[in-house]
Amino acid sequence: MQFLVNELKELIRSYDLLKYLFLSDFKIRYQNKLLGFVWAILDPLFMMLIYIILVEVIFQRGGPQYPVLLFSALLPWRWFSLSTANSTKVLISNAKLIQTVKISTVTFPVNQVLLGLVNFLMGLVVLIPMLFIFDATININMLWAIPVIFTQFIFITGFALLVSFVGVYFRDLENILQFALKIGLYLSPALYDLTMIPEKYLNIYLWVNPFASLLNTYKNIFVRGLPPDNIFLIFVAYSVFLFLLGVYIFNKYQKNIAKDI
Amino acid sequence: MESKYIIEANHIGIKFKLSRFKKVTVRSFFNDLLKGSSTKQNKEFWAIKDVSFALEEGEILGVVGSNGSGKSTLLRIIAGVYEPDKGIIQVNGSVSPLLSLGTGFKQDLSGYENIFLNGVIMGFTRKEIKAQLQNIIDFAELKDFIYEPVKHYSSGMQARLGFSIAVHLKRDIMLIDEILGVGDFRFREKSQNKMKEIIKSGQTIIIVSHNLDSIRQYATKAIWINKGVLMESGDVNTVIDKYLAS
Numbered sequence: 225m226q227f228l229v230n231e232l233k234e235l236i237r238s239y240d241l242l243k244y245l246f247l248s249d250f251k252i253r254y255q256n257k258l259l260g261f262v263w264a265i266l267d268p269l270f271m272m273l274i275y276i277i278l279v280e281v282i283f284q285r286g287g288p289q290y291p292v293l294l295f296s297a298l299l300p301w302r303w304f305s306l307s308t309a310n311s312t313k314v315l316i317s318n319a320k321l322i323q324t325v326k327i328s329t330v331t332f333p334v335n336q337v338l339l340g341l342v343n344f345l346m347g348l349v350v351l352i353p354m355l356f357i358f359d360a361t362i363n364i365n366m367l368w369a370i371p372v373i374f375t376q377f378i379f380i381t382g383f384a385l386l387v388s389f390v391g392v393y394f395r396d397l398e399n400i401l402q403f404a405l406k407i408g409l410y411l412s413p414a415l416y417d418l419t420m421i422p423e424k425y426l427n428i429y430l431w432v433n434p435f436a437s438l439l440n441t442y443k444n445i446f447v448r449g450l451p452p453d454n455i456f457l458i459f460v461a462y463s464v465f466l467f468l469l470g471v472y473i474f475n476k477y478q479k480n481i482a483k484d485i
Numbered sequence: 486m487e488s489k490y491i492i493e494a495n496h497i498g499i500k501f502k503l504s505r506f507k508k509v510t511v512r513s514f515f516n517d518l519l520k521g522s523s524t525k526q527n528k529e530f531w532a533i534k535d536v537s538f539a540l541e542e543g544e545i546l547g548v549v550g551s552n553g554s555g556k557s558t559l560l561r562i563i564a565g566v567y568e569p570d571k572g573i574i575q576v577n578g579s580v581s582p583l584l585s586l587g588t589g590f591k592q593d594l595s596g597y598e599n600i601f602l603n604g605v606i607m608g609f610t611r612k613e614i615k616a617q618l619q620n621i622i623d624f625a626e627l628k629d630f631i632y633e634p635v636k637h638y639s640s641g642m643q644a645r646l647g648f649s650i651a652v653h654l655k656r657d658i659m660l661i662d663e664i665l666g667v668g669d670f671r672f673r674e675k676s677q678n679k680m681k682e683i684i685k686s687g688q689t690i691i692i693v694s695h696n697l698d699s700i701r702q703y704a705t706k707a708i709w710i711n712k713g714v715l716m717e718s719g720d721v722n723t724v725i726d727k728y729l730a731s
Contacts, residue, residue: 240605240609240610240611241605241606241608243605243611244601244602244605244611245602245605247598248591248594248598248602251593251594251598252591252593252594320588321588321589321606322566323561323566324561324564324566324582324588325564325566325582325606325607325608326564326565326566326580326582326608327606327608394510395510396510396511400511479568482561482566482567483501483567484502
């Protein structure tokens with residue numbers, strides 16, 4: 225586990241760098257634009273509206289809580305897709321800097337994860353009134369959101385480290401990932417409910433797609449007032465594995481990045 | 486290991502895979518698969534083959550050589566960006582990297598914010614930057630413009646800010662690529678004077694410049710690199726004369 229300690233030390237050493245990278249990107253993205261903050265919320269809202277029209281109006285399905293169930297699953301998915309999509313190119317687009325300054329490359333993908341997290345938290349500002357409007361069960365189990373968000377942070381960080389590293393060597397990754405992320409959303413229980421998966425496929429579905437258990441857990445915590453169940457452990461296992469793998473690979477090969485980029 | 490030198494390089498070399506210029510894509514991957522893997526030949530290219538030199542604190546080293554001789558690769562090794570593949574380099578001090586003036590400026594952010602961003606990118610802490618903040622702003626003569634986004638700056642203003650950051654945030658060893666000043670006539674003189682002041686202050690400096698006159702004027706020793714090999718080192722005028730005669 226020495227690699228974990230090394231990488232953590234490096235992040236602590238680069239605290240100021242990470243802080244200013246984050247603040248600059250945050251300002252450019254939100255503060256300097258007239259609708260900056262509004263865009264962060266409008267985007268998932270529009271996405272939700274399209275699906276509501278499709279499912280509730282056209283297919284006449286969904287049920288009374290469909291909008292809030294959908295939104296509580298779209299938000300964590302967006303965090304994942306934004307952070308990973310941006311991480312694939314983050315090292316390449318900073319190539320010039322990486323080749324001139326001895327800089328902690330790990331801060332670049334971690335910054336993208338944090339930016340995605342902030343985007344997610346802004347989305348919660350919209351989710352909370354929706355919970356009341358759509359009569360969600362609000363109770364103490366909602367506090368489970370904190371460890372669940374933390375676990376997702378671990379998952380996304382591991383994934384972001386991996387894709388940012390692989391992106392240096394495999395330039396098509398960005399295109400492939402964009403495509404995969406689009407399909408990934410439909411393969412995860414955001415638009416539909418986990419209970420709609422046929423029984424005989426349910427087990428394999430849960431094991432193969434970590435987002436099956438994650439999105440279902442978010443729906444349970446926010447809307448149904450239920451704590452995470454055992455299947456959430458699948459997501460925890462994926463998170464720990466991806467995180468360790470991402471950190472290990474970064475720790476071992478980051479000295480090559482400047483040369484190979 | 487105690488050393489009287491601030492930088493000591495012993496027969497260092499660095500190689501690059503030539504295939505790094507040809508990035509792997511889905512298409513190239515399948516092409517190679519069909520043709521029986523052509524990227525596997527892994528041609529290597531030694532950008533630096535064999536370079537040794539030593540520098541004492543307070544010395545000013547001029548590095549000369551034609552384009553593509555490996556000068557900037559050498560600087561990147563000194564800055565710690567690359568690790569040499571052979572030989573040993575010991576740098577007993579911190580290096581302020583050679584950021585071409587204004588690299589890393591974010592156009593949407595103010596000059597003030599860019600000072601901090603540039604500073605942390607160069608590896609300084611917030612505290613170190615804050616200590617120099619007023620000096621940087623004053624020297625760049627930006628006054629109230631410092632709170633305006635950099636995209637509203639003239640090129641001269643951006644250069645002034647970049648120069649001011651580079652000369653105020655410095656480490657034990659400074660890497661610079663031109664001694665020449667920046668901006669208009671007046672500021673050029675001011676920036677040249679600032680450089681001379683730093684040179685006289687005993688700062689260890691490595692200069693890479695095509696302006697051989699400035700190297701003759703300021704450097705205390707010089708090395709000449711050609712195709713990654715050290716051709717000559719030692720007295721500035723001797724090295725430059727040999728380089729010019731080649």
